[in-house]
Amino acid sequence: MLKRTFIKTLLAGSMLAGMGMSATFAETAWDGPTSGPKAAEGKTIVVLAGDLKNGGILGVTKGVEEAAAKIGWTVRVLDGAGSVQGRTGAFGQAMALKPDGIVINGFDAVEQQAALEGVSNAKIPMVSWHSGPKIGCDAPGGIFANVSTDAMTVSEEAAKWAVADAGGKPGAIIFTDSTYQIAIDKADRIKETIEKMGGTVLEYVDTPIADTSTRMGPLTTSLLQKYGAKWTHALAINDLYFDFMGPALAAAGISGDGSPKAVAAGDGSESAFQRIRTGQYQSITVAEPLNLQGWQLVDELNRAISGAACSGYITAPAVVTNEGLKALGDSNQFDPDTPYREAYAKIWGK
Numbered sequence: 001m002l003k004r005t006f007i008k009t010l011l012a013g014s015m016l017a018g019m020g021m022s023a024t025f026a027e028t029a030w031d032g033p034t035s036g037p038k039a040a041e042g043k044t045i046v047v048l049a050g051d052l053k054n055g056g057i058l059g060v061t062k063g064v065e066e067a068a069a070k071i072g073w074t075v076r077v078l079d080g081a082g083s084v085q086g087r088t089g090a091f092g093q094a095m096a097l098k099p100d101g102i103v104i105n106g107f108d109a110v111e112q113q114a115a116l117e118g119v120s121n122a123k124i125p126m127v128s129w130h131s132g133p134k135i136g137c138d139a140p141g142g143i144f145a146n147v148s149t150d151a152m153t154v155s156e157e158a159a160k161w162a163v164a165d166a167g168g169k170p171g172a173i174i175f176t177d178s179t180y181q182i183a184i185d186k187a188d189r190i191k192e193t194i195e196k197m198g199g200t201v202l203e204y205v206d207t208p209i210a211d212t213s214t215r216m217g218p219l220t221t222s223l224l225q226k227y228g229a230k231w232t233h234a235l236a237i238n239d240l241y242f243d244f245m246g247p248a249l250a251a252a253g254i255s256g257d258g259s260p261k262a263v264a265a266g267d268g269s270e271s272a273f274q275r276i277r278t279g280q281y282q283s284i285t286v287a288e289p290l291n292l293q294g295w296q297l298v299d300e301l302n303r304a305i306s307g308a309a310c311s312g313y314i315t316a317p318a319v320v321t322n323e324g325l326k327a328l329g330d331s332n333q334f335d336p337d338t339p340y341r342e343a344y345a346k347i348w349g350k
Contacts, residue, residue, distance in 0.1 A: 053082065066295070
């Protein structure tokens, strides 16, 4: 049975009332699984990372490595380097290693359907992070569990913030990547939410996540020339798009806290937190608990290896702003104040 958790918020108190949210962040109670199989001993797993330049994928990978050290497993990380060919090659390398389990980290499983069939035929358990629109147990492609926050909730919260920040009348441009179905779904929900609340979507831009380093600068300049002051908010399906927007905005004479304001519907990367904290070309991110999700992936894989049922746990995101970051001190990661490490270690008998 799927278990949904409520969104956390790291927002300025003055803004919360207008958005109908409560000023909560740290939750001390653990809302995830409390029972499951003991640790399967001596396992080796492979993490197939879609692109380690992506802060979300990197954060989850670090969480997997931390959890694997606790459960007593060996981890090999293979980087797909942001291309279909790279990910196909990583799958081939993974199969050659004959691992006890595979983590698909940050790319659409449909893209590698032939490889997934090979893994399934070899009876190697698979779990994933952001592998498609179906969250939780029995994801398509023979995946035991697809770990994620509720992507539609993340998209709605990002859109709502932009509408509230613009006094109900944002001029939004949405950035997505049609290579991934989940990216299309998230962008569609952002657009739907903004328009339903009375805002305007000026343009819906489809540009590959893998090419953001070269494309976002010229795109930003072109869109500024086209829309000028009408463009109040830039919304993207993750933080990576905004890693490369700032220099173009600065060159146009726009201050770090000026418009268009950058609003990310995930993932909560360290670079995004730094931009938000310093007021430099990003206003919010709807962050996922990346390290926790890494631990969940290891737990779900242990369940699969042990022949147990998927936990069905779905983590909650956090809406992160500059004011809210003051609650985190110097941290540049959304790591919930819950004893998830202890909870998983207890399940595993470690």
